[in-house]
Amino acid sequence: xxxxxxxxxxxxxxxxxxxxxxxxxxxxxxxxxxxVTDENRFKYLLxxxxxxxxxxxxxxxxxxxxxxxxxxPEKSPDPALQRHAEIRELxxxxxxxxxQTPIDAALKAFLKGNPIPYITExxxxxxxxxxxxxxxxxxxxxxxxRLEVMLRINAMRxxxxxxxxxxxENAPExxxxxxxxxxxxxxxxxxxxxxxxxxxxxxxxQIRTHKKHYSDIGERPFSSLSPREVAEMxxxxxxxxxxxxxxxxxxxxxxxxxxxxxxxxxxYAGRFQGIPIDIKYRxxxxxxxxxxxxxxxxxxxxxxxxxxxxxxxxxxxxFSSVNSFAFVCATTDVxxxxxxxxVNQAIEKVMSNADIDFNALTDYxxxxxxxxxxxxxxxxxxxxxxxxxxxxxxxxxxxxDILAEMREKCRRIIWLNPEPEAFWGTGDSEMNTFKAxxxxxxxxxxxxxxxxxxxxxxx
Amino acid sequence: xxxxxxxxxxxxxEKVGYxxxxxxxxxxxxxxxxxxxxxxxxxxxxxxxxxxxALAKCLKRKKIRLQCYEGLDEAKALYEWExxxxxxxxxxxxxxxNDLLAGATSIAEAVERIADQEDAFFxxxxxxxxxxxxxxxxxxxxVLLIDEIDKADPEFEAFLLELLSDFQVSIPxxxxxxxxxxxxxxxxxxxxxxxxDALKRRCIHLYIDYPKPELxxxxxxxxxxxxxxxxxxRLVSAVNNIRNxxxxxxxxxxxxxxxxxxxxxLQIDDLTPQVISxxxxxxxxxxxxxxxxxxxxxxxxxxx
Numbered sequence: 001x002x003x004x005x006x007x008x009x010x011x012x013x014x015x016x017x018x019x020x021x022x023x024x025x026x027x028x029x030x031x032x033x034x035x036v037t038d039e040n041r042f043k044y045l046l047x048x049x050x051x052x053x054x055x056x057x058x059x060x061x062x063x064x065x066x067x068x069x070x071x072x073p074e075k076s077p078d079p080a081l082q083r084h085a086e087i088r089e090l091x092x093x094x095x096x097x098x099x100q101t102p103i104d105a106a107l108k109a110f111l112k113g114n115p116i117p118y119i120t121e122x123x124x125x126x127x128x129x130x131x132x133x134x135x136x137x138x139x140x141x142x143x144x145x146r147l148e149v150m151l152r153i154n155a156m157r158x159x160x161x162x163x164x165x166x167x168x169e170n171a172p173e174x175x176x177x178x179x180x181x182x183x184x185x186x187x188x189x190x191x192x193x194x195x196x197x198x199x200x201x202x203x204x205x206q207i208r209t210h211k212k213h214y215s216d217i218g219e220r221p222f223s224s225l226s227p228r229e230v231a232e233m234x235x236x237x238x239x240x241x242x243x244x245x246x247x248x249x250x251x252x253x254x255x256x257x258x259x260x261x262x263x264x265x266x267x268y269a270g271r272f273q274g275i276p277i278d279i280k281y282r283x284x285x286x287x288x289x290x291x292x293x294x295x296x297x298x299x300x301x302x303x304x305x306x307x308x309x310x311x312x313x314x315x316x317x318x319f320s321s322v323n324s325f326a327f328v329c330a331t332t333d334v335x336x337x338x339x340x341x342x343v344n345q346a347i348e349k350v351m352s353n354a355d356i357d358f359n360a361l362t363d364y365x366x367x368x369x370x371x372x373x374x375x376x377x378x379x380x381x382x383x384x385x386x387x388x389x390x391x392x393x394x395x396x397x398x399x400x401d402i403l404a405e406m407r408e409k410c411r412r413i414i415w416l417n418p419e420p421e422a423f424w425g426t427g428d429s430e431m432n433t434f435k436a437x438x439x440x441x442x443x444x445x446x447x448x449x450x451x452x453x454x455x456x457x458x459x
Numbered sequence: 460x461x462x463x464x465x466x467x468x469x470x471x472x473e474k475v476g477y478x479x480x481x482x483x484x485x486x487x488x489x490x491x492x493x494x495x496x497x498x499x500x501x502x503x504x505x506x507x508x509x510x511x512x513a514l515a516k517c518l519k520r521k522k523i524r525l526q527c528y529e530g531l532d533e534a535k536a537l538y539e540w541e542x543x544x545x546x547x548x549x550x551x552x553x554x555x556x557n558d559l560l561a562g563a564t565s566i567a568e569a570v571e572r573i574a575d576q577e578d579a580f581f582x583x584x585x586x587x588x589x590x591x592x593x594x595x596x597x598x599x600x601x602v603l604l605i606d607e608i609d610k611a612d613p614e615f616e617a618f619l620l621e622l623l624s625d626f627q628v629s630i631p632x633x634x635x636x637x638x639x640x641x642x643x644x645x646x647x648x649x650x651x652x653x654x655x656d657a658l659k660r661r662c663i664h665l666y667i668d669y670p671k672p673e674l675x676x677x678x679x680x681x682x683x684x685x686x687x688x689x690x691x692x693r694l695v696s697a698v699n700n701i702r703n704x705x706x707x708x709x710x711x712x713x714x715x716x717x718x719x720x721x722x723x724x725l726q727i728d729d730l731t732p733q734v735i736s737x738x739x740x741x742x743x744x745x746x747x748x749x750x751x752x753x754x755x756x757x758x759x760x761x762x763x
Contacts (some may be wrong), residue, residue, distance in 0.1 A: 093501035
């Protein structure tokens with residue numbers, strides 16, 4: 001039993017779950033208390049120890065089924081034994097193929113009933129970092145290596161199907177069943193390759209409704225504003241920011257008043273012969289958020305991002321720091337531009353920034369990768385990341401694993417999408433993938449939605 | 460060991476009015492057997508806090524509750540010195556202090572004499588025990604409920620680690636205080652924030668979802684015994700359909716119960732769109748939600 005649990009924990013680790021030794025010890029200890037023949041209990045026990053949050057449960061369930069239900073061909077007596085030998089023979093026959101790649105070896109182990117190398121291989125493909133030279137850029141490596149695995153699986157399947165009907169000393173019946181079994185295993189391997197393994201995200205706050213702050217201009221999509229309306233929009237924003245700031249400072253003043261500080265009061269009372277004339281309060285320190293924004297500046301998204309930045313920088317004194325990055329297919333730090341210029345000028349300057357290649361295709365994976373490489377130190381538990389983008393990654397690898405890493409380092413991730421919700425996940429939109437790693441997603445197409453968001457952020 | 464088997468957990472919880480699924484019972488049993496804290500996650504209103512209450516009741520233990528919020532600190536959670544009381548005492552025993560100091564030849568000697576009495580002031584008499592200290596210093600075993608741990612700051616979470624792994628706390632003036640009895644700890648979280656790995660490692664995890672319709676029917680039947688079973692069927696499936704709508708706040712078990720109760724009071728024994736529309740306030744707490752449910756009333760009922 002111990003051996004089994006250890007092997008399972010190894011499989012979990014190779015799939016990227018964090019299972020520590022103490023958790024393995026705990027579950028082995030707990031196994032003594034329950035009746036292991038009841039499978040549900042066994043599973044609940046392992047799940048309670050191995051998957052310690054709702055987010056991990058999906059991954060756990062998948063691995064559990066794979067490991068305990070599809071693992072080895074059941075070891076019943078005679079006929080199965082024969083089948084066993086048959087299967088081994090068939091698997092060995094694959095090794096005749098030229099070129100023993102790790103994928104081949106992993107697949108073969110998978111067929112034999114040991115899924116660990118295959119899971120490791122899959123995880124490696126998923127999180128592979130690619131250093132491609134600039135210019136000829138493509139991060140489709142993950143996709144193409146997946147394709148390679150698929151081809152291998154298909155090749156094996158073909159071989160099995162075209163196996164000569166003759167079958168030496170073994171009964172055709174046994175061979176038939178062995179082939180069947182192996183085909184099923186291949187299907188399982190194939191399924192793992194194509195299935196989506198995004199975690200449950202119950203805590204996700206998804207905003208769908210918004211208040212109608214302004215009737216006409218408030219409902220107009222950002223993307224269809226005329227230059228005159230843009231100017232009008234700025235005035236409206238300015239006015240609104242003033243109101244918001246007033247409210248924020250008043251609310252802070254009230255919320256800030258803490259309880260009486262006995263220690264301090266007594267210390268001051270010493271001046272008046274022990275009579276506490278001057279009462280001191282334990283005022284709470286302002287907890288201002290740190291903000292990091294990542295703005296897609298390509299095409300249509302920019303029209304929403306500019307207003308977002310406009311508002312954010314007008315409210316700057318409500319936050320302890322604001323760092324901004326603009327991206328199309330590479331991240332550019334634009335914090336300095338905003339620090340040195342007036343907001344609207346800064347926005348114009350970003351548009352004419354030579355470092356940003358406005359004609360390139362948006363590539364979120366690359367953007368996340370660069371952000372991680374150069375700026376991940378900006379994130380701590382007080383940071384709120386705001387990403388403005390449509391999540392359309394032009395079929396490049398979305399690299400959601402980096403987004404997951406960013407999630408672990410920051411307080412929350414808020415995604416503003418200028419597309420209406422009905423379009424999320426259609427075509428090359430990876431929104432549904434990204435959504436699983438965000439704390440909050442909201443459509444942000446017009447002023448009213450934007451005001452709602454900023455209010456929520458500041459209050 | 461408090462429980463002998465998983466079945467016993469289920470039975471005893473049911474006796475105090477909590478119907479536990481097999482998963483809940485298994486995890487509770489294991490946690491009680493290995494004396495580990497339980498980290499309970501789940502949507503609001505799925506019975507996380509209620510589980511702790513039921514456990515305390517069926518084990519006949521006292522429940523000590525610590526409600527977490529932003530800005531919760533040690534002074535509120537663990538202990539605080541009672542300065543006012545200390546001051547009052549010094550005033551009252553001033554004479555005694557004078558006696559003590561009588562005959563001291565130098566200031567150094569006087570300080571020395573006072574220092575000898577230090578223990579009298581930093582003793583348990585002047586300590587104000589907050590929930591965590593209460594839980595570990597109680598003479599009888601207790602159930603400690605740390606509610607909505609995700610609302611507390613990450614710093615507080617780190618501070619909890621010592622308590623949860625060793626069941627001891629250190630008070631600088633008094634030294635380390637070890638737990639008299641290891642309390643049964645239940646932590647609840649609404650997924651507002653991800654918990655740190657260190658905290659997760661010390662707990663065993665339980666996810667409570669909304670109950671399956673059969674279970675929910677049993678719960679309604681248990682809490683409101685004289686309700687018509689046909690109405691319960693209709694009610695529970697309607698609530699489940701409502702949960703599938705895109706609402707700001709999904710109705711939870713307590714809202715199902717409230718709804719059932721109000722239908723009983725109104726002496727209504729069948730659900731119609733009109734009834735739903737009239738009694739909506741019990742299950743929907745936002746106007747936008749109420750509008751949505753009202754619009755979908757037909758659908759909610761017909762698919763039952």
